[in-house]
Amino acid sequence: MPSDLSPHLLGQGPLWPIEIVRGRNDRVWDAAGRMFYDFYGGHAVALTGHAHPHIRKAIGREMRKLIFYSTSTRLEVRERAAAALAARLPSRLGQVFFSNSGAEANDNALKIALKVTGRGRLIAFRGSFHGRTALTLSVTDDARLNAPFARFAPQVDWLPFAGDAGWDRVDFRESAAVILEPIQSMGGVHVAPDAWLGELIQRAHAAGCLVIFDEIQTGLGRTGTWFCAGAPGLAPDLVTMAKGLASGIPVAATAVTPEIASALDPHDLGSTFGGGPVAMAALLATFEVLERENCLSAVRQLSQKLVTAINRLPGCTALGRGFLLGIRSPRPGRWLCDELFARGFLVGPSRDPAVVRLLPPLTLRSRSVDCFIDALEDILGDPG
Numbered sequence: 001m002p003s004d005l006s007p008h009l010l011g012q013g014p015l016w017p018i019e020i021v022r023g024r025n026d027r028v029w030d031a032a033g034r035m036f037y038d039f040y041g042g043h044a045v046a047l048t049g050h051a052h053p054h055i056r057k058a059i060g061r062e063m064r065k066l067i068f069y070s071t072s073t074r075l076e077v078r079e080r081a082a083a084a085l086a087a088r089l090p091s092r093l094g095q096v097f098f099s100n101s102g103a104e105a106n107d108n109a110l111k112i113a114l115k116v117t118g119r120g121r122l123i124a125f126r127g128s129f130h131g132r133t134a135l136t137l138s139v140t141d142d143a144r145l146n147a148p149f150a151r152f153a154p155q156v157d158w159l160p161f162a163g164d165a166g167w168d169r170v171d172f173r174e175s176a177a178v179i180l181e182p183i184q185s186m187g188g189v190h191v192a193p194d195a196w197l198g199e200l201i202q203r204a205h206a207a208g209c210l211v212i213f214d215e216i217q218t219g220l221g222r223t224g225t226w227f228c229a230g231a232p233g234l235a236p237d238l239v240t241m242a243k244g245l246a247s248g249i250p251v252a253a254t255a256v257t258p259e260i261a262s263a264l265d266p267h268d269l270g271s272t273f274g275g276g277p278v279a280m281a282a283l284l285a286t287f288e289v290l291e292r293e294n295c296l297s298a299v300r301q302l303s304q305k306l307v308t309a310i311n312r313l314p315g316c317t318a319l320g321r322g323f324l325l326g327i328r329s330p331r332p333g334r335w336l337c338d339e340l341f342a343r344g345f346l347v348g349p350s351r352d353p354a355v356v357r358l359l360p361p362l363t364l365r366s367r368s369v370d371c372f373i374d375a376l377e378d379i380l381g382d383p384g
């Protein structure tokens, strides 16, 4: 355990008492040579697993050509990456702006909405997490994180997530945008029903309020489809992505409709590192891996197997969709994380103390799922 963590490092301590030194697909090894099945994916980033040969090759090839040049020049690989992303997004979200982190993608989305509508209020949901920049913290429902900055925040109105209406509490006509995660992850893996999402979008659009889907966790195939946006009735105006978009090389993106794109000026958005060549090559290679290896259909199948096994355990409920899953058990989540860790499985907590989160690579192997189910049954009781 790195109890001798450098005094020069600022920030939170590690989640697990190990030092990870290498990884291969859905497994990682610590400095003592111990192997762990990675059902956490480094905060949902290891979309194609760890050190996938195709990703390594694509990054290496690009690095030998050009490590970096900014958006002050045209780059062929950037244009191909934008086209590849647009091809998987709903057709009306065909223009993307590249940045470097989820918070930045959301910050840009909120900034765009404030500018395009000329309105000053925002609508957000209880249980949300959208990032740690000043603007994204203001729509994140976590007083521990945002209370010190409350005086800088724009006006935000809060609604219960996927709850019984409460629509009258907010005035969509005054609001620039409503921002939400189609499945709240950090908040405890809450799925918004499509009918509720559809009604929200209808109400917002009828009042000229833009809808931002934060798909930083739900996007890119994690739920078994490329995005939650694009399902019948679900046509948000902006979608944000990050996490595993380039398999661990930092890339984020904000996608917008043509109407929004045409209302923006060239100086509205900018980023030194956004859209760099190595990151763009990694993004293209990520889509190639996910498609060649049929990952989306594997996610749907293996997720079903996990859900069935979890629901069979006494007092347990599976939450979520695809590979964004939660386990609600009668035991404290932190205890379950520790028990799984002791058996060689990495999983994550959530803000709900009874819910443990699984965010494994989309390349997760069937035999790793079997080992995980055996461990869960061992810990939480024989399903009978």
Ligand SMILES: Cc1ncc(COP(=O)(O)O)c(C=O)c1O
Pocket (backbone or CB within 6 Å): 043, 101, 102, 103, 104, 106, 129, 130, 131, 132, 181, 185, 186, 214, 215, 216, 217, 242, 243
């Ligand atoms: C739904 C969601 N939005 C935004 C963010 C912020 O992303 P980042 O940490 O890359 O800034 C996260 C990070 O966990 C997230 O899960």
